[in-house]
Amino acid sequence: MGKRTLILLFLINTIFLFASTVVYLKKEGNFSLYAYLTKSDGIQLVVKTKSSASKNTVRKIYANSKKAKIRYKRSIRTRRFYIKYQDLKDIYKEIVIKKLFPYDYFKNGYYYHKVRYKGAESLWRVAVWFTGDGMNYKKIKKINKLRKNSLYYKTTVKIPENLLLSFLKPEKKKKSGKNNLNSGKKEAKPLLEYRKDKKGEYAIYRLKKGEALYSAVVVRFTGRLDADSVMELAYKIAERSGIKDVTDIPVGYPIKIPVEYLLPEYKPKNSKEYKQYESDLKESELLASKQKIEKSKNLEGVYVILDPGHGGADTGAMYNGVWEDDYMYDIVCRIKRILETKTKAVVIPTVWDKSSGYKIFNTKKIKLDRDEYLMTTPKFNLNSKLASKVGVNLRWYLANYLNSKRIKSGVNPSKIVFISFHADALYKKVRGTMIYIPYAGLYRKKAGRRNRVYLKYYEVRVKPFYTFTKKEVSVSEGLSRKLAYKIIDNLKNNGITVHKEKPVREFIFRSRYSRPFVPAVIRYNKVMIKMLIEVGNLKNKKDAKSIANPEFREKFAETVVQSLLEFYGNK
Structure with a gap:
């Protein structure tokens, strides 16, 4: 040596x-x-x-x-x-405390601290480190019945929860948002800091243990969900933040998110977008609270329009051996069966399968067929080249015609429900059910078609154009949100995975640069209570495996029916 x-x-x-x-x-x-x-x-x-x-x-x-x-x-x-x-x-105080005192723990309203460093720990210092105020040493001393201010090696000191610094307190379980129309809004705003430099305004988020840039930042704060836009925006944010390796970001690292990519609820409070979003949310909540939902025993007098997405030539998303068309159709068939045998609701499917009718398949593999028809007059063959363009618009025309017909016969508009079922193809780590509802902030005053392709169908000819008011869409948004959260809460209670960050959403982004949009099937839909349910993400292997399982599809169908019963006042 x-x-x-x-x-x-x-x-x-x-x-x-x-x-x-x-x-x-x-x-x-x-x-x-x-x-x-x-x-x-x-x-x-x-x-x-x-x-x-x-x-x-x-x-x-x-x-x-x-x-x-x-x-x-x-x-x-x-x-x-x-x-x-x-x-x-605080974030660095927390890191330091957990590293220096790994054997500390919280139990029954007290934080238990074990003295590990001879001569370096006193009651005053413990009070400073864990409560933020040295004067709290008197209270700690009294609670622990100590005679001296010095602490002996390996002794344990307990500190009551009310004295603790916030990061040492256990997280409280939030109450379910069953009756709160605003329950979809995340309380994550304090986690963001807003700053500005030569490149423009940005928000800072500090990664926590176990979090990744893709899900904890891009998906959560920007609303981008499809794989390409998540990856693209993740690298854009990484470059802005000076991150060289997106898979190796230290805990607490300040992630810079350009403000223009943030969802409106995460933008600075003084921004136009945030104020508009808050205003729209409050208005929809207020108007919906004034709209009386007529209770219905066992769903008597309730009309449920069930719309299985895609069909025919358009199979929809297809990943991990599962595709959207036939598997969503099977869920709709199950909901139809339960509603018709267990309740008094009137069920109106928008699509019919010529070869199998409304047969339920209790198998993991369902035969891919293309002989589905949209139930317009005459029927629209979904196995045509026009399925993805014309078929999409004919769905809301059909829904509007059915809605108008029932209202004219004396049905209360609040007793008509439209639900469209889909399966997503998102970034592979995104999991769980999401529900899209109408959004008053993106409503359109007028919508319709008048060309020959559409006018051959009675549902279009009877009324080619529809008008919308913001008040009408606000009421629809509020009531739809209420039912959407009822479904989400019941899915969670029944053990079905829902989207972690924001399971109920008002709009979609197609890409990093695109403007937000509401799916046409609910945007131009006149039914008061309406939504589009994305049952799961087929690019995620666990979600795809669940959807392939007939037991999952049955449980999902049962949960939707349970939610409708509860929404209309049934226990």
């Missing part, structure tokens, strides 16, 4: 002797983070770097105040910045 090595070992041992402990936390870009606990100074965060970073840069990232004092040391190759625990942002 050389002389130089001996000196180095002596210096390291000396540092640890006087420092009590040094714990490596993680690497963030050019910075390496350490928790540094000394008998004299308590806990500090050490930011070590080989770059020419300044105190101001380090302060902006890690400190909770512009006035926070940062001690700086420089050696031949590295710079070290020392930030006192009290001056850290």
Whole structure:
């Protein structure tokens, strides 16, 4: 062993002797983070770097105040910045505490802290570290029935929940949003910080443990869901954030999201888009609350229009051995059977399969056929080249005709429901059911067709054009949201996976650059309560496997019927 090595070992041992402990936390870009606990100074965060970073840069990232004092040391190759625990942002306080005290835990209203560092822990310091106020040492002392302010090695101190810093408190389970029209709005806004630089406005989100850029940022905050736009926008955000490897982003790293890509509910509160979204949401909630939903015992007098998506030449999404057309049709057939045998609802399917009728298939593999027809007058053959264009519009024409016919016969508009069933093809890690509802912020005053292709159908000829008012769409949005959340809550309670971030949505993005849009089948639909259900994501193997399973399809159908019964006042 050389002389130089001996000196180095002596210096390291000396540092640890006087420092009590040094714990490596993680690497963030050019910075390496350490928790540094000394008998004299308590806990500090050490930011070590080989770059020419300044105190101001380090302060902006890690400190909770512009006035926070940062001690700086420089050696031949590295710079070290020392930030006192009290001056850290909560996210870094949490990282430090969990690393230094891995055996602490919360139970029955108390946080239990085990003393691990001889001579470095006192009641005052424990109060500062865990409650944010040293004066709380008196309360901690009284609760633990301690005589002295010093703490002995390996003893356990309990701290009541009401004194704890917020990040140490257990997360409270949120109440279900069954009767709250606004329950779809995430309380994630405080997680975003808004800033501006030469490239424009952006929001900062700091990744948590186990989160990925694709799902925790792109899907959650921008609303992009299809694989291409998620990947494209993820790399755009990574470039903006100075991230070289999107699969290796440190916990707490500041992700910069350009404001123009944010969903309106995540934009700055003073922005036009956020204010408009909030206004539309409140208006739909208010108007819907004034619209009386007539209760119906066992769904008597309720008309349910069931629309299985695609069909014929248009199979829809097809991944992992499952396709949209026939599997969604099977779910509709199951809902139809349950409603007709267990309730008094009137069921109106929009599509009919010539070869199998409304037969249910209790198999994982369903034969792919193309002989479905849309139930217009005359029937529209979905196995035609016009299926994906003309067929889409004929669906809402058919729904509008059926709606108008029932209302003219005296049916209350709130007792007519339209549900379109689909399966998505999204980014492969996105899972679960999502429901799309109409959105007053994107309503269109007039919609219709007058060309020959459409006029051959009675449902178009009887009324080629329809008009809409914002108030009408707002009421529809509010009531549809109420039923949508009823379905989502019941799916979760019945063990069916729903989309993690926002299971009920008002619009879709086709790409990173596209404007949001509402699917035509509900956008131009006059039925008061309407929605489009994406049962699952076929690009996700687990979702595809579930949809292939006849037991899942039966449970899904039962849950939809259960939700309709509850919505109309049945227990």
